[in-house]
Amino acid sequence: DIQMTQSPSSVSASVGDRVTITCRASQGISSWLAWYQQKPGKVPKLLIYAASSLQSGVPSRFSGSGSGTDFTLTISSLEPEDFATYYCQQATSFPLTFGGGTKVEIK
Amino acid sequence: EVQLVESGGGLVQPGGSLRLSCAASGFTFSRYSMNWVRQAPGKGLEWLSYIRSSGGSIDYADSVKGRFTISRDNAKNSLYLQMNSLRAEDTAVYYCARVGPGTSGYYMDVWGKGTTVTVSS
Numbered sequence: 001d002i003q004m005t006q007s008p009s010s011v012s013a014s015v016g017d018r019v020t021i022t023c024r025a026s027q028g029i030s031s032w033l034a035w036y037q038q039k040p041g042k043v044p045k046l047l048i049y050a051a052s053s054l055q056s057g058v059p060s061r062f063s064g065s066g067s068g069t070d071f072t073l074t075i076s077s078l079e080p081e082d083f084a085t086y087y088c089q090q091a092t093s094f095p096l097t098f099g100g101g102t103k104v105e106i107k
Numbered sequence: 108e109v110q111l112v113e114s115g116g117g118l119v120q121p122g123g124s125l126r127l128s129c130a131a132s133g134f135t136f137s138r139y140s141m142n143w144v145r146q147a148p149g150k151g152l153e154w155l156s157y158i159r160s161s162g163g164s165i166d167y168a169d170s171v172k173g174r175f176t177i178s179r180d181n182a183k184n185s186l187y188l189q190m191n192s193l194r195a196e197d198t199a200v201y202y203c204a205r206v207g208p209g210t211s212g213y214y215m216d217v218w219g220k221g222t223t224v225t226v227s228s
Binding site for chain 2: 044055
């Protein structure tokens with residue numbers, strides 16, 4: 001199975017800050033990576049697929065990069081509605097696996 | 108509007124069974140592969156099972172293999188998860204999720220609101 005490791009597990013930031021979350025795969029997954037946002041009590045929402053493709057309707061302050069084993073999700077300027085938990089997911093082989101999540105909290 | 112609506116969750120005793128359903132609308136269900144994903148209270152996301160658009164290819168997480176069965180009825184625009192031999196650790200919110208179109212991998216672009224399964228005596 002491909003293990004997905006996210007860091008940090010939590011980050012405190014202020015509105016307007018630039019936030020970067022990393023995700024590492026235990027083996028190469030090319031660009032088969034997705035990022036999701038989940039707010040408390042809400043459904044996961046797809047942000048990024050294929051490592052860097054922005055899902056329709058997602059603000060451009062979100063961006064993804066990376067390939068192989070190392071990936072990043074960047075929020076260029078944090079907005080109040082961005083405080084949430086973010087998950088990466090390898091999308092190349094079964095079992096599909098998620099990272100443990102990164103909680104973005106208000107500083 | 109593209110929509111997935113799960114149903115069938117509830118309280119069940121250990122060793123019991125439940126059948127979850129997911130009703131799809133707003134898109135051509137038969138063209139999309141589907142997944143079940145769950146989230147235990149306070150925990151992260153766990154993929155459970157996949158079924159191809161035609162139903163011809165199926166896969167499971169080891170944690171549910173042999174106990175859960177995924178199926179679909181494209182004529183009814185519905186996805187199912189039969190859950191047997193339930194354990195306390197199966198307590199979670201269960202989501203159905205659509206696999207995105209194209210060839211960019213098994214990412215999930217549409218999610219239902221989830222249905223809660225509680226396994227307890």
